[in-house]
Amino acid sequence: xxxxxxxxxxxxxxxxxxxxxxxxxxxxxxxxxxxxxxxxxxxxxxxxxxxxxxxxxxxxxxxxxxxxxxxxxxxxxxxxxxxxxxxxxxxxxxxxxxxxxxxxxxxxxxxxxxxxxxxxxxxxxxxxxxxxxxxxxxxxxxxxxxxxxxxxxxxxxxxxxxxxxxxxxxxxxxxxxxxxxxxxxxxxxxxxxxxxxxxxxxxxxxxxxxxxxxxxxxxxxxxxxxxxxxxxxxxxxxxxxxxxxxxxxxxxxxxxxxxxxxxxxxxxxxxxxxxxxxxxxxxxxxxxxxxxxxxxxx
Amino acid sequence: xxxxxxxxxxxxxxxxxxxxxxxxxxxxxxxxxxxxxxxxxxxxxxxxxxxxxxxxxxxxxxxxxxxxxxxxxxxxxxxxxxxxxxxxxxxxxxxxxxxxxxxxxxxxxxxxxxxxxxxxxxxxxxxxxxxxxxxxxxxxxxxxxxxxxxxxxxxxxxxxxxxxxxxxxxxxxxxxxxxxxxxxxxxxxxxxxxxxxxxxxxxxxxxxxxxxxxxxxxxxxxxxxxxxxxxxxxxxxxxxxxxxxxxxxxxxxxxxxxxxxxxxxxxxxxxxxxxxxxxxxxxxxxxxxxxxxxxxxx
Numbered sequence: 001x002x003x004x005x006x007x008x009x010x011x012x013x014x015x016x017x018x019x020x021x022x023x024x025x026x027x028x029x030x031x032x033x034x035x036x037x038x039x040x041x042x043x044x045x046x047x048x049x050x051x052x053x054x055x056x057x058x059x060x061x062x063x064x065x066x067x068x069x070x071x072x073x074x075x076x077x078x079x080x081x082x083x084x085x086x087x088x089x090x091x092x093x094x095x096x097x098x099x100x101x102x103x104x105x106x107x108x109x110x111x112x113x114x115x116x117x118x119x120x121x122x123x124x125x126x127x128x129x130x131x132x133x134x135x136x137x138x139x140x141x142x143x144x145x146x147x148x149x150x151x152x153x154x155x156x157x158x159x160x161x162x163x164x165x166x167x168x169x170x171x172x173x174x175x176x177x178x179x180x181x182x183x184x185x186x187x188x189x190x191x192x193x194x195x196x197x198x199x200x201x202x203x204x205x206x207x208x209x210x211x212x213x214x215x216x217x218x219x220x221x222x223x224x225x226x227x228x229x230x231x232x233x234x235x236x237x238x239x240x241x242x243x244x245x246x247x248x249x250x251x252x253x254x255x256x257x258x259x260x261x262x263x264x265x266x267x268x269x270x271x272x273x274x275x276x277x278x279x280x281x282x283x284x285x286x287x288x289x290x291x292x293x294x295x296x297x298x
Numbered sequence: 299x300x301x302x303x304x305x306x307x308x309x310x311x312x313x314x315x316x317x318x319x320x321x322x323x324x325x326x327x328x329x330x331x332x333x334x335x336x337x338x339x340x341x342x343x344x345x346x347x348x349x350x351x352x353x354x355x356x357x358x359x360x361x362x363x364x365x366x367x368x369x370x371x372x373x374x375x376x377x378x379x380x381x382x383x384x385x386x387x388x389x390x391x392x393x394x395x396x397x398x399x400x401x402x403x404x405x406x407x408x409x410x411x412x413x414x415x416x417x418x419x420x421x422x423x424x425x426x427x428x429x430x431x432x433x434x435x436x437x438x439x440x441x442x443x444x445x446x447x448x449x450x451x452x453x454x455x456x457x458x459x460x461x462x463x464x465x466x467x468x469x470x471x472x473x474x475x476x477x478x479x480x481x482x483x484x485x486x487x488x489x490x491x492x493x494x495x496x497x498x499x500x501x502x503x504x505x506x507x508x509x510x511x512x513x514x515x516x517x518x519x520x521x522x523x524x525x526x527x528x529x530x531x532x533x534x535x536x537x538x539x540x541x542x543x544x545x546x547x548x549x550x551x552x553x554x555x556x557x558x559x560x561x562x563x564x565x566x567x568x569x570x571x572x573x574x575x576x577x578x579x580x581x582x583x584x585x586x587x588x589x590x591x592x593x594x595x596x
Contacts, residue, residue: 128518148516183509190504191517195524197560198496200579205556206488207582211481216586218446219489220426222530224590225523226493230583232520234576241564241572252561256554258503262495263550266539274539278532281498284505285528288514292522 004029005168006067009095011036011059011081013046015131016100017072018139021051023172026141036062037073046136063088063095068168071099076239079110082122086111089119092158097122098165102188104152104181106243120158123165125151126184127174134233145173146295152181182247189247194255196237197248199230302327303466304365307393309334309357309379311344313429314398315370316437319349321470324439334360335371344434361386361393366466369397374537377408380420384409387417390456395420396463400486402450402479404541418456421463423449424482425472432531443471444593450479480545487545492553494535495546497528 005024010017013035024030035043035052036059043055056062062069063085071078078101088094097119101107104124111118129147131138149169153162166176179187206215241248265273303322308315311333322328333341333350334357341353354360360367361383369376376399386392395417399405402422409416427445429436447467451460464474477485504513539546563571 128516130518130520147518150516179512187509187513187516190507190513191521195500195521197564198500198557199524199583200576201556201560202493202496202553203579203583203586204575205553207578208556209488211485212582214477215485215488216582217589218426218448218485219586220428220445222428222527223489223493224587225526226497227583227586228523229520230579231587232580234573234580237576238569238572242567242569245564245567248564249561252557252564255500255503256557256561258499258506259496259550259554262499263547263554266495266543266546266550269540269543271536271540274536275532277502278498278535280505281501281528282530282532284510284514285497285501285525288501288517288525289522289529291515 004164004171006030007032007034007065009034009036009062009066009069010052011062011069011071012073012077013037013042013052013055013136014072015134015136015138015143016127016129017070018046018049018051018136019129019141019143020070020072020100020127020172021046022139022141023144024168027171029168029171031067034062034065042136049136049139051136051139059084066095068096068098068164071097071101073101074236074239075101075103075106075243079106079243082107082110083114086114086119089122090115092120094119094121096161096164098125098168100125100127101243102126102192102240103185103243105185105247108152108154108181118154118156120156121161123151123153123157123162124181125149125165125169126188127169129174142173144169147174149174149176150184151176151178152184153178154181185244185247186250189244189251190254193240193244193248194251196229196232197241197252198255199227200237203227203230302469304328305330305332305363307332307334307360307364307367308350309360309367309369310371310375311335311340311350311353311434312370313432313434313436313441314425314427315368316344316347316349316434317427317439317441318368318370318398318470319344320437320439321442322466325469327466327469329365332360332364340434347434347437349434349437357382364393366394366396366462369395369399371399372534372537373399373401373404373541377404377541380405380408381412384412384417387420388413390418392417392419394459394462396423396466398423398425399541400424400490400538401483401541403483403545406450406452406479416452416454418454419459421449421451421455421460422479423447423463423467424486425467427472440471442467445472447472447474448482448485449474449476450482451476452479483542483545484548487542487549488552491538491542491546492549494527494530495539495550496553497525498535501525501528
């Protein structure tokens with residue numbers, strides 16, 4: 001089993017990278033884990049926790065030694081790191097490389113702009129898993145169990161490289177699916193990036209009211225759940241919005257159309273129209289809750 | 299203590315009415331509780347559970363015998379019931395009457411349209427408490443503890459009646475505040491009715507996509523929390539949207555302006571603008587979470 005991943009380099013040791021290392025270790029699927037990054041304290045912490053075996057601040061060293069390298073930095077940093085390592089990956093050279101960033105189009109464009117084609121052993125991916133907590137201290141071996149990992153292979157990719165990245169994620173207990181770069185970015189814009197923008201916009205609209213203190217004091221549990229994601233990291237979400245600009249604009253516009261239709265129904269006192277929309281949405285939401293419940297049963 | 303509320307009639311015995319009866323019983327603040335409604339099964343169930351002492355399907359009987367009558371039916375039904383009982387309340391006649399509906403303006407207009415003025419002993423109110431569960435089986439004596447109850451007294455109200463309704467809610471452990479009818483409806487539109495409309499609109503927009511199954515399968519925990527309220531009862535929310543039309547339209551429009559500003563920032567790649575908005579929203583949301591945490595500590 002230890003040949004599956006070989007020597008694993010995790011670039012950016014936080015919740016996701018740490019959890020991947022823990023999961024693969026637990027399955028005996030790695031020979032050795034090298035942490036790599038520019039923040040020595042989290043790397044030292046990873047060593048203390050036994051998540052990694054050693055660390056380096058030198059990206060070239062990680063590239064030289066790793067069989068598999070996973071970019072686990074935030075979205076925009078992943079583009080920067082990718083630019084640095086691309087020259088080492090051309091023509092199928094270097095280790096197997098994948099990533100975990102929330103947007104795939106920006107990385108794909110970075111790769112193709114710099115290298116002309118997608119390096120055959122660079123397979124872009126995205127585990128749909130997270131936690132309110134962040135950092136290597138929050139990492140857990142079971143973070144990906146029954147969660148989806150989306151891979152977005154392209155024609156230039158080596159099928160063996162895609163199969164290896166898939167096998168790595170399957171070892172963590174994840175369900176691996178493939179889609180196109182554009183489909184991934186559209187789906188994530190709709191289910192994740194747009195809801196964050198809506199939650200931020202709602203809380204900001206309320207906070208702008210002259211009596212905002214009183215307004216928040218009258219809010220209840222439904223509001224708490226609805227706005228929880230507005231407590232997310234502003235830098236991370238600014239970067240995701242920058243990286244997934246086009247798909248996010250499309251999702252905002254489709255949502256704004258639906259909101260306008262509902263507004264018209266409210267304005268017209270169209271009881272039947274509202275009831276239809278609310279019922280359709282409730283049925284879809286209840287079906288989604290069933291999917292999640294099944295996933296949690298495993 | 300048993301003089302505080304006297305004989306209590308609960309019209310519409312569900313989660314809220316049942317919880318009010320339980321809370322006041324537990325404090326020894328009621329002489330007797332009469333359940334009233336047109337659905338005999340839930341009244342029988344209330345009797346079995348010991349939430350009420352007796353029931354009647356005859357509203358006039360409840361009016362004749364009660365010292366305090368609380369309308370606990372859904373929003374639009376409350377208007378209908380109010381119309382029926384208004385002739386009995388003119389000039390300060392009849393029992394002390396209050397309600398729990400989510401919208402106050404529609405009831406106020408009903409009262410004034412029928413009676414010319416607000417009956418002095420009809421004091422409108424709204425406890426900001428609820429649960430995913432509904433019905434008298436879900437009722438609990440502590441439902442209102444540390445929750446807000448908003449009263450919306452008007453000039454025509456008898457100050458003694460307002461004080462009595464306040465005292466009744468304080469006995470349940472609630473924090474009672476007063477605001478105008480218009481302010482209540484604007485605050486609830488912003489913190490509750492608008493979020494429900496947004497959640498319904500989002501889920502409906504996603505469900506309309508050709509690949510909606512796949513889309514929902516890629517959604518994660520943030521989406522679950524954000525859309526939980528889209529599983530709410532479509533009839534109840536249709537009625538609230540009808541009853542609070544004007545305030546809800548205002549809230550939708552203010553939100554749409556904020557969303558448009560954020561859309562412009564995404565479109566322009568305005569990193570600073572997005573970061574500012576997201577940070578302002580995160581700070582407001584974190585402060586709100588602190589308010590809720592304090593409330594839960596009691």
